[in-house]
Amino acid sequence: MNPEKLLEQALEARNRAYAPYSHFRVGAALLGDDGSLHLGCNIENAAYGPTNCAERTALFRAIADGNPPRSFQAIAIIGDTEAPIAPCGVCRQVLLELCRPDMPVIMGNLQGEIVVMTVSELLPAAFTPNDVQQQEGKQ
Numbered sequence: 001m002n003p004e005k006l007l008e009q010a011l012e013a014r015n016r017a018y019a020p021y022s023h024f025r026v027g028a029a030l031l032g033d034d035g036s037l038h039l040g041c042n043i044e045n046a047a048y049g050p051t052n053c054a055e056r057t058a059l060f061r062a063i064a065d066g067n068p069p070r071s072f073q074a075i076a077i078i079g080d081t082e083a084p085i086a087p088c089g090v091c092r093q094v095l096l097e098l099c100r101p102d103m104p105v106i107m108g109n110l111q112g113e114i115v116v117m118t119v120s121e122l123l124p125a126a127f128t129p130n131d132v133q134q135q136e137g138k139q
């Protein structure tokens with residue numbers, strides 16, 4: 001699937017956003033290695049903190065549906081931003097955990113602008129799953 005088509009799917013997912021506090025709607029579409037599609041939207045909460053971003057909704061949904069970590073081809077994200085929307089820091093850390101570091105993150109906005117960066121480009125000098133696994137080896 002090309003980046004534009006995956007962004008179209010993310011735009012569909014954006015319609016499902018539950019954002020009564022910020023009114024800022026975000027959609028995400030995660031493409032599996034097997035061609036499966038996993039949609040996510042942001043889901044807000046009156047207590048604010050429990051809010052889940054569109055990216056994490058798509059990722060957690062895919063994992064819960066039985067897709068193994070790092071079995072994804074790409075994720076597209078769309079929001080009504082001036083420049084193509086960039087994932088928040090928490091989502092970057094989750095992307096690094098559950099996706100391959102060279103996986104493309106396709107970022108878009110409603111004007112049709114697109115920026116593509118890899119997961120590791122979005123979170124340089126990261127704390128990684130490997131750092132914890134090395135500690136396990138010392139015990």
Ligand SMILES: O=c1ccn([C@H]2C[C@H](O)[C@@H](CO)O2)c(=O)[nH]1
Pocket residue numbers: 019022024025026041042043044051052053054055077085086087088091
């Ligand atoms: O990349 C982003 C940035 C923000 N949000 C959501 C969180 C919150 O519901 C609203 C405003 O930050 O947008 C996302 O879902 N993804």
Ligand SMILES: [Zn+2]
Pocket residue numbers: 053054055056087088089090091092
């Ligand atoms: Zn986020």
